[in-house]
Amino acid sequence: xxxxxxxxxxxxxxxxxxxxxxxxxxxxxxxxxxxxxxxxxxxxxxxxxxxxxxxxxxxxxxxxxxxxxxxxxxxxxxxxxxxxxxxxxxxxxxxxxxxxxxxxxxxxxxxxxxxxxxxxxxxxxxxxxxxxxxxxxxxxxxxxxxxxxxxxxxxxxxxxxxxxxxxxxxxxxxxxxxxxxxxxxxxxxxxxxxxxxxxxxxxxxxxxxxxxxxxxxxxxxxxxxxxxxxxxxxxxxxxxxxxxxxxxxxxxxxxxxxxxxxxxxxxxxxxx
Numbered sequence: 001x002x003x004x005x006x007x008x009x010x011x012x013x014x015x016x017x018x019x020x021x022x023x024x025x026x027x028x029x030x031x032x033x034x035x036x037x038x039x040x041x042x043x044x045x046x047x048x049x050x051x052x053x054x055x056x057x058x059x060x061x062x063x064x065x066x067x068x069x070x071x072x073x074x075x076x077x078x079x080x081x082x083x084x085x086x087x088x089x090x091x092x093x094x095x096x097x098x099x100x101x102x103x104x105x106x107x108x109x110x111x112x113x114x115x116x117x118x119x120x121x122x123x124x125x126x127x128x129x130x131x132x133x134x135x136x137x138x139x140x141x142x143x144x145x146x147x148x149x150x151x152x153x154x155x156x157x158x159x160x161x162x163x164x165x166x167x168x169x170x171x172x173x174x175x176x177x178x179x180x181x182x183x184x185x186x187x188x189x190x191x192x193x194x195x196x197x198x199x200x201x202x203x204x205x206x207x208x209x210x211x212x213x214x215x216x217x218x219x220x221x222x223x224x225x226x227x228x229x230x231x232x233x234x235x236x237x238x239x240x241x242x243x244x245x246x247x248x249x250x251x252x253x254x255x256x257x258x259x260x261x262x263x264x265x266x267x268x269x270x271x272x
């Protein structure tokens with residue numbers, strides 16, 4: 001009769017030891033107990049598929065606690081508590097995909113067994129999932145780039161010597177005027193109120209080479225991602241899967257192990 005209690009106690013101690021370094025970074029945050037998920041809301045599956053679309057702009061309105069609870073349960077929550085099975089399948093039932101929740105006040109880790117958010121790091125770190133885009137190379141014909149002469153016209157009309165204009169040649173040390181420079185690249189959109197970061201821990205797979213484990217990790221992450229997309233489509237929320245993020249900063253911020261791979265992130269919010 002003491003075995004289930006002892007098992008839960010050992011599980012809690014191991015979880016504490018694993019997350020203890022992160023808790024030190026999240027002293028200003030508290031555990032958020034989520035509400036019970038509403039399993040009867042939303043459109044039928046076929047209607048949700050019919051309206052599913054990627055969203056790029058979101059309202060600044062914060063997600064309600066009920067929406068956040070339903071979203072995380074749909075993504076990878078427990079749907080069979082007696083066996084610990086999830087809404088998202090995984091290879092070998094490894095349950096390798098963790099969901100880190102980036103919000104304005106900090107980063108949390110979704111704990112499916114107790115359906116709560118464990119504090120990880122205080123502060124707004126959503127921008128780590130929206131790094132600035134690198135400038136695109138200018139194309140011929142754009143401002144600041146000469147238009148290449150037509151080969152046909154060169155054959156028809158020989159080049160004439162340039163007439164002296166009295167102007168000095170451009171100084172290479174002086175930057176060109178703004179009109180001669182390439183156009184500024186558009187800034188990335190403001191982050192959504194919530195960003196779900198999907199991290200696979202390949203050490204949870206019981207067998208297989210590292211390459212095979214990474215393949216399973218990508219597949220399992222895609223299943224969780226689709227759960228998020230379908231839930232948002234069915235409930236009127238907006239999201240899209242993104243692979244763009246500053247992985248090195250995220251690894252350092254969350255103190256991830258080498259076996260933990262940040263693979264996708266999902267901005268989620270109310271549509272504009």
